[in-house]
Amino acid sequence: MARRMATIEDRAGVAGRNTWASLKRLLNYMQAYRAQLIIVVVMVIIYTICYTLGPYLLGVAIDQYVLEGDLPGLARIVSWMVAVYVGMWLSGIISGRVMARVAQRTLEQMRKDLFGQMQKLSLKYYDQQSAGDLMSRFTNDMDSLNMLLTTNLVSFMRSLGTLIGMLIGMFVTSLVLTGAALIVLPIMFGTMFLIMRGLGPRFRELQMNLGALNGLMEENITGQRVVIAYGQEGSSMDDFLVANESARDTAVSANLLANLMGAILFVLGNVNVVVVVATGAALMLLDSPRLILSVTIGRITTMIDYTRRFSFPLMEIGNTFNTIVSALAGAERIFDVIDMEPEVKDKPNAQPLEQINGEVVFNDVDFSYVAGQPILKNIDLTAKPGDMIALVGPTGAGKTTIINVLTRFYDIEKGTITIDGNEIRDVQQDSLRQQLGIVLQDTFLFSDTVMENIRYGRLDATDEEVIEAAKLANAHGFVTRLPDGYKTELSERAENISQGQRQLLAIARAILADPRILILDEATSSVDTRTEVQIQEALLNLMEGRTSFVIAHRLSTIREADQILVLKDGEVIERGNHEGLLEQQGFYDHLYKSQFKGTAVV
Secondary structure (H helix, E strand, C coil): CHHHHHHHHHHHHHHCCCHHHHHHHHHHHHHHHHHHHHHHHHHHHHHHHHHHHHHHHHHHHHHHHHCCCCHHHHHHHHHHHHHHHHHHHHHHHHHHHHHHHHHHHHHHHHHHHHHHHHHHCCHHHHHCCCHHHHHHHHCHHHHHHHHHHHHHHHHHHHHHHHHHHHHHHHHHHCHHHHHHHCCCHHHHHHHHHHHHHHHHHHHHHHHHHHHHHHHHHHHHHHCHHHHHHCCCHHHHHHHHHHHHHHHHHHHHHHHHHHHHHHHHHHHHHHHHHHHHHHHHHHHHHHCCCCHHHCCCHHHHHHHHHHHHHHHHHHHHHHHHHHHHHHHHHHHHHHHHHHCCCCCCCCCCCCECCCCCCCCEEEEEEEECCECCECCEEEEEEEECCCCEEEEECCCCCCHHHHHHHHCCCCCCCEEEEEECCEEHHHECHHHHHCCEEEECCCCCCCCCEHHHHHHCCCCCCCHHHHHHHHHHCCCHHHHHCCCCHHHCECCHHHCCCCHHHHHHHHHHHHHHHCCCEEEEECCCCCCCHHHHHHHHHHHHHHHCCCEEEEECCCHHHHCCCCEEEEEECCEEEEEECHHHHHHHCCHHHHHHHHHHHCCCCC
16 A cells, blocks of 8 residues: 555656646647636736725825815815726626636636547556556546636736735835835845745645545445455555544645744734834824825825735735645646657558458567566467467466457557558557457446447447347347346446346347457456356357457367467467367467366466
8 A cells, every 4th residue: 555655656656757847838829818817817916906095095094184174175185086996896706707707617617628648548557557646637637727826816916906006005105114015025025935935845745645535435435345254444544644644644744834824924924013003103203304204194094004905915825825836736646647748659651550350470579567577478470360279377478468459458569560561550550459359357347328338349330230239149038138128327447237237238238339350358267167158159150250369267268269269378379270289289279178177287
């Protein structure tokens, strides 16, 4: 558990070193909405001007109208103050609404890019990633970005604008009082800067820990049947507590630091007000004729208001900074996936694979999942159109790996694989896989109707063609007994039907695809003997005229194979038909006889 979390954090940490580059890239996503962003900026400027004018007009009102007893003038300036605050309110509403629209359109495009990229990534990437961590990028990380773009970015702009505006207003009001305020302001800025530096790493770590936690929960939820069967609920709970506590501790650390910044800025803000009041009072008592030292009740009031308000945008920046950093950490993780180069990709000049006859040739093929640990060694095989090629051997011999490289789930390291003379690395992946019908060992069905799950093999198939495919796969009988027949909705991972029934539907899907090359990876591994015989009859009819690759531990299912390749430790050690291999009395003969005698094969 700890090892897996460390691996996820290490991978995420590599992408977490360029936060500001992620912000720049995020803004590039928003360039398509320049007009709306200009409106937001204009509204923020208006908001800043109005926010700054409020205290200034208050000082003018005191000095020129309240102390002078000018009621008509006071009424005029009060009306101006009302207009200023209404303008501030309206500009705030407009900027928020416009930015919310821009944010949702930006996030829509980002989700589209992320999901599109995930369709392009090679199988190797998913072998190395936790499904829960990937889902966390769609949920937690996108939610953080949503908060950033919808609320925090505008809030940050307003706060920054009002800081600048109030500094200008303070200098215009009184240079001396501004100088007094500046005694504390550097301390406020310095405190904020130091705390913000510490917040970044903490919130990046929090996003990583949340990804690890989601991965653990997803794994336990999907594997709950195994957890219960082996009585490991306590162990699963212990693992969850470790991951949950790690996320909690990181969140507490980050938020305590963020709250500490707010508390310190609040105290320093009040100290600043005291300094300004004391300086103003001293200048009033001094009553200096020099203009630079001259202050009035109105100016002191304005400076007090500015100084009091000054801590608010600083605290707002401090409070939003944690969510900004968290969102940018999420953006890094999203861009990490979007920027990932697929392990398997088409060559620039790759051509589509035209309709094939189905001749497959492996020539001196080597492959390894991990460098230096070969899985396939010097594999040679030739399958003529219509041949049935069986791959047998003990677990880990390389049977499924041959299928993985034929379908280009992975690319080989040495040698060539050709179909009708076309090297598969020279053709487009989509056109290659469109000519393959695949039933994998791990059956996967979607949360949809039975009809649509079978139709996934060929989306333009009619209902009649779907039903015919189900009949060929011997699935029609059990489907008609389901509550709503072909319209029955399958639950998540099709848990409302048996494993054998799921296998039958997967075979029907492959039949509907009508491929030139058929791949069956343990296609009958999860059905009873009687159903297996029925499936074999249907598959023999389907394989007529098609090149077929069959992986099976039940050797009785491949007696009719044109060629049987016996693999051990990634090498072909025997080849021939069923009778010929038995006559050799070698590994295949031993493997075959062991299934009937009940002995184990090492």
